[in-house]
Amino acid sequence: MAEQINTHTYKPNLEIFSETLQRLALTDRNIVAVTSDSRGSGKLVPFGKKFPEQMVEVGIAEQNLVGVAAGLASCGKKVFAVSPACFLTARALEQIKNDVAYSDNRVNIIGISAGVSYGALGSTHHSLHDYAALRAINNIMVVAPADNFETEQAIELAAKADQPVYLRFGKKPMPPLKEINNDGFAFGKGRVILEGSDVAIIATGETVYPALQAAGKLKQQGITATVISMHTIKPLDTALLRSVAEKCKAVITVEEHSVYGGLGEACASYLLQNRITKPFRIIGIPDEYTITGSQQNIFDHYGINEKGIAEVALSLLK
Amino acid sequence: MTTKELKERSIIYRKKILQYIMKANAGHTGGSLSCTDILNVLYNEVLNVSPQNFSSNDRDRYIQSKGHCVEALFVVLADKGFFPEEDLNTLCQYKSHYIGHPTKKVKGVEQNTGALGHGLPIAVGTALAAKMDKKSFRVFTLMGDGELPEGSNWEAALSAAHYKLDNLCAIIDKNSLQITAATADVMNTDPLDQKFRSFGWAVKEINGNDVDALKDAFAGLPFEKGKPSVIIAHTVKGKGVSFMENQLKWHHGVPDKNQYETAQNELDKALSEI
């Protein structure tokens, strides 16, 4: 259970983002962070202190944030445009579509406190549409790292990516998915966290950990699960998806996003169009007025937890 | 160029704008004709940009925020040798790179524009990069008066002044019309000079169809050290063709054969009278 995690020993992915960016900036003066009064929530206060010349503040103005980031990137800056995911991918969606993706200005769009990280602050502060919106835009990768390792790797790769990247993460301390990360990390390549043959659980971002917990619970009942961290939602690792779907008897996807248009529908679309039909379920936030509560409350309410995911697996395998 | 040469060039550009709009059977005629003199003076007198230096980081940047007036831009870029002019015969045709808005697939174009209110924020970022890298290139953006109600422009206007971007110049093609009606009736943005001044910009108002006035204005940049500059260029929509001037229907009207011939004859006559 999430409650058992010792949060003091793990860091939020957000913090790893900030540390990685500082490390990169030490040797690369072209690294630039652009913020919209979001340096505090983006854990970028130390970055701003150490690299004041590499930080641009635009005030609370997300459209300008992304436009300015695009202009900086067009001059060779390695830009990280940082703002809460909810505002960045809704209010500035046209700037992401045109100024970044269409104009191919290689900005890294960093959506912080993503999904339902803001919990009880409500729907204005939730981003449950971002995968769907950005998946439909050409020339931008959509990435949700699950743990500190994936976050660090993703930031390093984003700094040298030859395509715009959207990266989103939350602010909750995240335990590592693996004790030793010896499998590498690349955009568009999902990570196999656990291997099993009964059910494939394909999760992304901060829902991979509860997926892994669910696999542990299923194991006690003699059911083995493959758990995938599908950190890159676009381009989707269809080779991995195919192989685990063919191997397992059922497929479940899990995401901190609307059940519409995200990882689940991306997987469903691929599987159905490739005639791979297995019992299948998308776990995410349903299309309704989201329940009030903390991120964990909301996860629990919609079954994005050990118990909920395990129950879905059992029902699909019946 | 001499004033006479610049004036001739403007008329030649207008003739070509009409020619390619006619060929494509589409285009933003009125706005392309209103900003022709601005583009003429920019590309022939002001901008340090050429096909040869286009990949250099030190080139001046021109970002056309009023992307729909791409015909004027394409005609000028062709004249400057960025691509063969005959390419424009494919304007808006199936599989052509020459679409109805600026695209980087066409050499000489800095940014893909078309959605309004995008040029100024990108120009601000570009001018900031120049300041960061202590480079002396300048950044220009051409905006329509009809796009000014887009809030992103004012977000960008704040930031340009905040960062003292005196390497940035916005030009407003104030032809006072937009697709629906007179700009003052659709959404009044006057007094524009006061708005920009209060946002921390240095302002100059000129006749934007007068090549000498344009030349003088650009020569005075930055209008004030430590401030972004804006040129409010009062222009005539449809400029140069009597029956198109100040007529709403020519916003994206395409002439018929008779109208086209009348327009070209008028422009030829004006050319001979310079």
Ligand SMILES: [Mg+2]
């Ligand atoms: Mg107008």
